[in-house]
Amino acid sequence: MERAFDASPSQTAWLVAGLCLATAVGQPVVGRLVDAFGPRRLYLTGTALVGLVGTLAPRLWVLVVSRVLLAFGTSAAYPASMSLLRSEADRTGTRSPSGVLATLSICNQTASVAGPAVGGLLIGVGGWHWLRDQRASVPGLSRAGRAVSASTTPAMRAAETGVVGVLLFAASLTAFVLFRMHAAAARWYLPVLGLIGGAAFARREINDREPFLDLRVLGDNMPLLATYARQLLTCTASYAYL
Structure with missing residues (x-):
């Protein structure tokens, strides 16, 4: 990306810093919003944001903005999942399924290990633009729209966020x-x-x-x-x- 936009390392570092900052703020903020508006809305909104990132960004700052959107979008997944598990446990009167929690943890760890290798492969094959391809957000929206219940009752009022x-x-x-x-x-x-x-x-x-x-x-x-x-x-x- 430095070579593509003729940018300095201090400029491209914002691609990392912007993502980290937005994630640090986004995780607790989105968790709070899940309590206020329910997991379905936040999960679908977050997945849609992931699909907005700039595959064909003309400037570096557009990529930085897209990374911030990406961070806020992906921040919705885990809090929404936890809210769904908690509401389902309350509804059925059973403990939260340890198998589901373990699967979520394994997926997170596997992605962090495989990500750099897969990213390097994509860059080698098609350049950095392949890293920004967000076609996966479309089936993500489709599956979530069917799987995530719309009837989950928010646990708090929007004014209490x-x-x-x-x-x-x-x-x-x-x-x-x-x-x-x-x-x-x-x-x-x-x-x-x-x-x-x-x-x-x-x-x-x-x-x-x-x-x-x-x-x-x-x-x-x-x-x-x-x-x-x-x-x-x-x-x-x-x-x-x-």
Whole structure:
């Protein structure tokens, strides 16, 4: 893509940074929206967004925008799946099926392992444009439209989606990512803004009756904190290796 658009490495790095930032914000945001509007709408909307990415993008910034759309689109899949499993368990009075959860986990891990090899093959055969081909979103929409129940009752009102918390969360992450993209002493204000936004976010979420992210659940919950710590170390090692 650098060669195709005559772009610098710092410019094409936004293809990765934009995706990571949008995913970090999108996962909890979409999870919250699934609670408000039900999994079917969010899953179909997310799959449609995946199909909008720019296979024939004329400029690099169009690709960056498409990566952000891709991140928000794919962020809908997992929260919608979890919501469907939970609602089905509540409806039938049974525990969530461990086999389905294991299958989802295996698919995620397999895709992350096979993705680089398949991507390299596609680039070698047809160039980077083949990576942007989104024909798979069409059967995805078709299957989801039939399989995902439209009768799932939202668990909360749309007004309870915690817009202020979402904005503070996104602002804090964005400030840190912008500093990380071009770390320099002259840009000291970015991590400061990130810390201020993070502190304001934490204070609001702890005191809010309907928090965007329920930080109170972390208090004195060592097993959950240990799980998050292990996941953080695993992802750090994986990304460092890549």
